[in-house]
Amino acid sequence: MSIVIREVVLRHALTDAPRASDFDIVERRLPDTLPAGTVHVRLLWLGLDPYIGQTLRARHMGEKPPAPGEPLPAESVGIVLASNDAGFVAGDHVVGNCGWAEEAIVPVARLRRVDPTIAIAEHLGVLGMPGLTAWAGMTQLAKVKEGDLFTVDAAAGIVAGTAGQIAKIAGATVVGIAGGAAKCAIATDRYGFDDCVDYSLEGWEEKLPRDISVHFENVGQRVLDAVLPRLAINARMVLCGLAQHYGDGSVARMPVGTIIGKRAQIFGLVVYDYFARREEWVSFAAPHIRDGRLIEVQDIAEGLEQAGAQIERVSLGRNEGRALVRIGT
Incomplete structure (x- = not known):
């Protein structure tokens, strides 16, 4: 039957x-x-x-x-x-x-x-498409390394959380950007970020670090406007998501002059390009999951x-x- x-x-x-x-x-x-x-x-x-x-x-x-x-x-x-x-x-x-x-x-x-x-x-x-997205952006595009100052928004999310943990494993200092104390607590207390800036607070932009060497973007214009002037010379930026714009149909824009002045490298990330390399990510991630460095x-x-x-x-x-x-x- x-x-x-x-x-x-x-x-x-x-x-x-x-x-x-x-x-x-x-x-x-x-x-x-x-x-x-x-x-x-x-x-x-x-x-x-x-x-x-x-x-x-x-x-x-x-x-x-x-x-x-x-x-x-x-x-x-x-x-x-x-x-x-x-x-x-x-x-x-x-x-x-x-x-x-x-x-x-x-x-x-x-x-x-x-x-x-x-x-x-x-x-x-962490072992699926979100984790693969983070791995591709961090290791294949931005190539995060020891000594980098790394920022990522939507910091409580699985893509950002994984990206930040990969950066910590590589030896970078990691600062998250998230909306609300609870989400910032996830970034620092659970994912082990060094700090998190709460963009729901007035004047949050001034709490962002200077000389950011790698930024991973998941939100859109609101964060981009604050982060771009704080990039280091020769910074790398991965553009992954635009959550701010998904609901209202608005378009994110970036000041070309600032990017030129910073000599910044901008990478667009589409995870579909890396599906054939999923096993590379799983092989990298599995031991770190077992030892608790990747959650x-x-x-x-x-x-x-x-x-x-x-x-x-x-x-x-x-x-x-x-x-x-x-x-x-």
Whole structure:
């Protein structure tokens, strides 16, 4: 007898940042037999990133948004229940785009096997796409090194938190930039940053360090305007995200004259360029996870029915750490 599962889908097409009310939970009936080249996966964790809100309203890298009722984009980690492919067996732990669902039938081309002895949920965060993003920006673009003064905004987030920890491992001094005392505490007390500047306070710009040698940008104009004049000569800047502009459609701009005067190198970072090198990142990260030098702070919502509310929190910048939804065990 076929299995009926629950799945979160869009209620209607989106033009604004997603809210919990934009989603419905529907029931789907899985096929009785597995097509060749697919596996039956039970989802354990769903990872929700800022780019998802952009994707859902056709503002991310030209990707077509899902129509109402179609599976939604996001990486999840799950366990294989049954397989019709020689490369996977029941009991394998896998990561891939499986929709926001309890279970799914997934083509194996969309999956990769992961090692559950390192971590489980962390394969969506520090070991997943956010961690790969940080590694690429820090080691392949900015090439952070001992003695650097490194700054990063959205400092409580998983990308920034991982980037800062990589910088600490490399021997840099790390200063985070975040909104609110709680988020700054995550950066300093959990991720081990040397300091964090709270941009919700009046006059925060004057608390930023001078002679910044590496900056990792995740927010946009508000932070760029403050950081650029404080760059060191020959500074390196990685442009990763523009969270400030995702909701209102405004455009970030940079003063070319200041960049020239600083002789700054500006790198645009798109993580898709580094997917083929994921194992390099995992090999680098795994020993540091085991010795406690590389951690992730998790913001967990319990149950599939909380996925809509969780992506709303992400879109509003209210999550504190890696935004996850625990779906099963």
